[in-house]
Amino acid sequence: MVKKCMICGEEAIYKIKDTPDYYCPECAEENFSDLDMLVKVEEEAQKLKNFLKEKMEDIVHTEEELDKMIVMKEKNEDVQDN
Numbered sequence: 001m002v003k004k005c006m007i008c009g010e011e012a013i014y015k016i017k018d019t020p021d022y023y024c025p026e027c028a029e030e031n032f033s034d035l036d037m038l039v040k041v042e043e044e045a046q047k048l049k050n051f052l053k054e055k056m057e058d059i060v061h062t063e064e065e066l067d068k069m070i071v072m073k074e075k076n077e078d079v080q081d082n
């Protein structure tokens with residue numbers, strides 16, 4: 001599951017900081033003269049999120065909840081390593 005551009009539905013590689021708004025390169029350039037306000041979707045973080053989202057899509061409904069789940073998971077893994 002990849003993030004889709006909120007305008008055209010193509011695969012998004014940019015997002016606006018601190019928002020759930022995603023854009024493909026074409027729409028990002030059309031709508032933002034200054035691409036500095038956009039951040040590149042972090043591929044590794046996104047893969048992890050997508051993986052977890054698939055596993056948890058029945059219980060996690062927002063990106064914010066998902067972030068909390070990831071933090072909890074990381075803490076659990078730390079405990080297991082010790």
Ligand SMILES: [Zn+2]
Pocket residue numbers: 005006007008009010023024025026027028
């Ligand atoms: Zn687009």
